[in-house]
Amino acid sequence: MKSFLKVLIIAILSFACTKMPTSEENYRHKVPSGTVLMIYGGKEHNEYLGKINASKYDSESIWNQYGKYGSRYNSKSIWNQYGTYGSKYNSNSPFNDYASNPPILVDRNGNFYGYFTSNKYKSQRANLKLIDIICDNHEAISEDVSGWYDKIF
Secondary structure: HHHHHHHHHHHHHHHHHHOOOOOOHOOOOOOOOOOOOOOEEEEOOOOEEOOOOOOOOOOOEEOOOOOOOOOOOOOOOOOOOOOOOOOOOOOOOOOOOOOOOOOOEOOOOOOEEEEOOOOOOOOOOOOOOOHHHHHHHHHHHHHOOOOHHHHHH
């Protein structure tokens, strides 16, 4: 009985000392090869805004300048500087450095990869080089989406 209690106490102490991942660590994992990330914006993050790392030939890609999400004229496009998601001033835009509700990135299974925002101090900001490139160059990218796709990918 004493040995059972000793093992139980060791097990409890081991579990208590195990570092549990924080929410910050949970979203900082690498994007598995072949995983396409989708952008969702809006107050409840239920507004689909396209795929961020899909081919420029994919109809839902933000890199397809002829598609709904890659056109600089569509209201749902992040490249529309006058739209909700392309403006530097809208609180739902990834390009507003002080956005209170920037879009999120998720995969098909709903796994969260972070907030898509130019605010480098935003808690749970997506830790992806692609986000930095897009946020730092979004105005130039909106002028030549296809050309930038070729540079980046």
